[in-house]
Amino acid sequence: MKVYISVDIEGITGVTDWNETELGHGEHIWAKEQMTKETIAACEGAMEAGATEIIVKDAHDSARNLDISKLPKGVQVIRGWASSPESMMAGIDESYDATIFVGYHSAAGEDGNPLAHTMNSSKATYIKINGELASEFWMNSLISAYYNVPVVFLSGDKMLCENSKKLVPNMEIVAVKTGIGDATFNMHPDLACESIKEGVIKGLKNKDKCQVETPKELKLEIGFRRHQDAKRASYYPGVKQISANAIEYMAKDIQDLMIARMFVL
Known part of the structure; x- marks a missing residue:
């Protein structure tokens, strides 16, 4: 094993x-x-x-x-x-x-740990997948x-x-x-x-x-501390800026989502 x-x-x-x-x-x-x-x-x-x-x-x-x-x-x-x-x-x-x-x-966005964060605490205030804090x-x-x-x-x-x-x-x-x-x-x-x-x-x-169920759709949303970072991320193909400090991206699968995250965050 x-x-x-x-x-x-x-x-x-x-x-x-x-x-x-x-x-x-x-x-x-x-x-x-x-x-x-x-x-x-x-x-x-x-x-x-x-x-x-x-x-x-x-x-x-x-x-x-x-x-x-x-x-x-x-x-x-x-x-x-x-x-x-x-x-x-x-x-x-x-x-x-x-x-x-x-x-x-x-x-990030939860209060279960003084060090709660997701991926990059210096840039992201939250990350969501399909509208839920990830x-x-x-x-x-x-x-x-x-x-x-x-x-x-x-x-x-x-x-x-x-x-x-x-x-x-x-x-x-x-x-x-x-x-x-x-x-x-x-x-x-x-x-x-x-x-x-x-x-x-x-x-x-x-x-x-213990198999993990994968959603059929994966919508990535990232909230940035700085609006400049959201603007910069919006130039990644397929990314949409939804507010001054946030972007979203519809991914075809988790690999696609993680590639987008790697480049925009």
Whole structure:
């Protein structure tokens, strides 16, 4: 069994402030250690469930956060960015049997995490798909579905986990934190790792029931902080500027949508 694991940091237990997410900042040291531990837990769960090949995508910011020397032997890690539309899912294809998400967070426009955002927090105030606020998890799960790979597990903040069960009802979730204002209420780091391992095992055993339903139409809407960025994005073929700060784009599939996002955001 071949498993793909995409790991972010804003949904890791304890992570609360942007300083903790930035490579090179002193506060990042503990956060990346816990990010690594939660990734190890997911890998161990996958191996216990029968995975023979595991690929981990370091999917946060620099994509150079995980201490790969601490991961189980045999696990392959994708560091850095591949300059592909799959972005946080770089390298996924039809050969995988399941996708796992660790450390994910609420979408821009939601209040489930002090660090809630979608893709590019410096430029976008929100991203919507078919009129609904889109999280990075939703977009990436649609990429997984594009390659017919089921999504079996998600960990992150409570709001994201609860909302995402509506998209993939049979996947396993572990909410390691709850966000309130600028605060987070966090699960103990060791318990978070134990819960992630157990959840991954359960999710992989149930993978045949975890296919992601893909909408027939995909309308991308992006709200920009600066009207100049919306104007610039409007020149991408097929993009329509719908207000001073927002654009929309009708995509034929998630690959088309992610290519447009890559160029306009």
